[in-house]
Amino acid sequence: MTVLEQIDALPADTWRRCDGCAVLLHREALVRHEHTCPNCGRHFPVRAFERIGMLTDPGSFGERHGRLAPLDPLGFEDRLTYRERLARARERTGLNDAVVTGLATLNGRPMALAVMEFAFFGGSMGSVVGEKVARIAGDALRERLPLVVVSASGGARMQEGVLSLLQMAKTAEAVRALRQAGVPFVSVLADPVYGGVAASFASLGDVIIAEEGARAGFAGPRVIEQTIRQALPPGFQTAEFLLGHGHVDRVERRQELRGLLDRLLGLLSGERVAGELREPSGARPSGDLDAWETVKLARDPGRPNARRRVEELFTEFTELHGDRQGSDDPAVLGGLARLAGHPVMIIAHHKGADTAENVARNFGMPHPGGYRKAMRLFRLAERHRLPVVTLVDTPGAYPGLAAEEGNQSGAIAECLLLASGLRTPVLSVITGEGGSGGALALAVGDRLLMEEHAVFSVISPEGAASILYGTAARAPETARALKLRGADLRSMGLVDDVVPDQDLGPTLARHLRELLAVPIDDLVARRRDRLRSHGVWSTEGEDHD
CATH class of the missing domain: 3.90.226.10 (2-enoyl-CoA Hydratase; Chain A, domain 1)
Known part of the structure; x- marks a missing residue:
């Protein structure tokens, strides 16, 4: 009797042929591998x-x-x-x-x-x-x-x-x-x-x-x-x-x-675990670097991207994908993780670590689906009372044909609206470039931090120079005029903290602890007041009737 004839003579459920690779597998081997083929990985029912x-x-x-x-x-x-x-x-x-x-x-x-x-x-x-x-x-x-x-x-x-x-x-x-x-x-x-x-x-x-x-x-x-x-x-x-x-x-x-x-x-149940995080180094941002030099550092391709930041600052990161409407924009990274032992939701602009990945991730410029993905994760965090940490690093929202067809403006607007009233703490940090509304969509919250060599601006210096002077060559002086450094924005009361790169983790943890101590109704009211306070104007000639 041949081997195959012996196998055929055995009870029907003893041996199974894998539909993926045609290998004959003994039931005990399948059970040991949780009913997956040890040869090709095919999953059996x-x-x-x-x-x-x-x-x-x-x-x-x-x-x-x-x-x-x-x-x-x-x-x-x-x-x-x-x-x-x-x-x-x-x-x-x-x-x-x-x-x-x-x-x-x-x-x-x-x-x-x-x-x-x-x-x-x-x-x-x-x-x-x-x-x-x-x-x-x-x-x-x-x-x-x-x-x-x-x-x-x-x-x-x-x-x-x-x-x-x-x-x-x-x-x-x-x-x-x-x-x-x-x-x-x-x-x-x-x-x-x-x-x-x-x-x-x-x-x-x-x-x-x-x-x-x-x-x-x-x-x-x-x-x-x-x-x-x-x-x-x-x-x-x-x-x-x-x-x-x-x-x-x-x-x-x-x-x-x-x-x-x-x-x-x-993570979803909000279970806290013991978390260790080193103390800040004590270094203080110098604030002396020229604005244009700061722009160049913010754009430095060697600067850590979102995934590296997450790996350095958080534990148990579990990436979540998709907007549930047809896309999973790789320019937005999101998922659950722990910061100093506390469960949080992370939402980040995601540039690539090299040219090929940058192309795949659209250089960190989201399509509308990226903002819809962010909104889904905002709502998930709110539902389970998880604080949100956003990492902002983008030249701006993608300005292409497909983005306009997908209602880029509407996606950003809805993201701003949702974040402004989200009933959970929101802690935002600009880690590199903060470009225009595409950056602001993930930068509305209870605290806004900036890394020392990051920038935040209504428009790129090159774009502003082209509009104002007809040439991008005057970008360096335009960068200075835009007051886009963290030190400039903090002096205007728009940024809560400017952080040396090496101290971001403990600084985030400190701000998170402070936000978690605030009752949620008070937190949302303070956020509303914060947003209403932005802007400068004159009251001369104002009608008070």
Whole structure:
């Protein structure tokens, strides 16, 4: 008997052939690698309770709402009755329906959990799935527990008709209640997620993670091709497609998912940890450097970009992607992190570390999608009472055709409006160039700091010189006239602190501690008063009637 014949003689579930690389894999090897191929990394489907075992502490999961079972409201029948199909699904999976819900712990942290079972009716959402998701969301709300939902679904369950369709609205309302109460919700997309599940709770997470290899969308690819009569491009609706179009925050390997969830739940829940940060050096900014020389230093390509700043100043940085509307602008870097042990949201202009990366990141000049991404993260921070730290370093907003078509002005205006009333502390620092409204969109807050060799201006010196003198050659003297250095702006009362580069971390931590001590209503009122105070004018001849 050949090896292959011996394998064929074994129980059907002992060996599996990988669809990615065609290697035969023993079940024990798959289990050890969390049902991913050790050869090519392909992710195999997993059953709901296997998934629960991967994501929770041993013995911690307690099922809730497990006795809910579907009925047959339509008396539906095709080749089989709905009741017969339900009976077969129960026998095959051991479940009453296509989701398992309960409470558990992850590294000792309590959470509510829902995991869908694709093997039960293709993970379709009928009345029971909708009700169980809504109920576990309600449990999370009452007990103030973060909610994690792992989705795998083909969509709505047609055998329950419009009752199935209405579960989309039911589950969306349950998520609305979580948002309103500031209870964290992390949505994980396994393979696949389509239809009613994709268009309801699965797309409403504070953070959305697509497992590597997942496919997701509203309509399935076959339906789309039949509708539009066109072949779809390679990679359509894959996890990478979703990330590139701003639909999800991250694409993650299954082996990394547990650690990521642990980190996210800690940050979103506002848990503080002991944080060490060195004391300031005691150095004071000289303020003597000429304005044009300061401009050149602010633009120095060797100056640390946003990612380097984040790595130097923060811990546990977890990058989040996308504006949820079709783009993930690489000129804006955002994510959760800790500053001296306190969870914060970071939003930063992101230049490249070299020419190629600068081109990819548009030299730190955001499109409208970059500002929409920033606004999404502003709202996420406000919802969970996380302070915001913005790092400003941009020549300005991108002035191109696509940006104008995307309403660049509107995006900046909405960003300013949102930041001005955000109900969480906002701490901004200009680390390099602060160019025009494109910079100001991320520089409205409770404190504005500038690094010693940074600049902040209404227009570039070259632009102003070209307008005023007809030549950019007079940029050096125009830079001096614009008063764009930190020392100049602080003397005008527009900047709170000018910081030597090496002292930025401890200075940020000090200002954050001070802001956190202010009641939120007072903080927002002070921010409003601060913004109203900007400007100079004469009252001569003013009508006081």
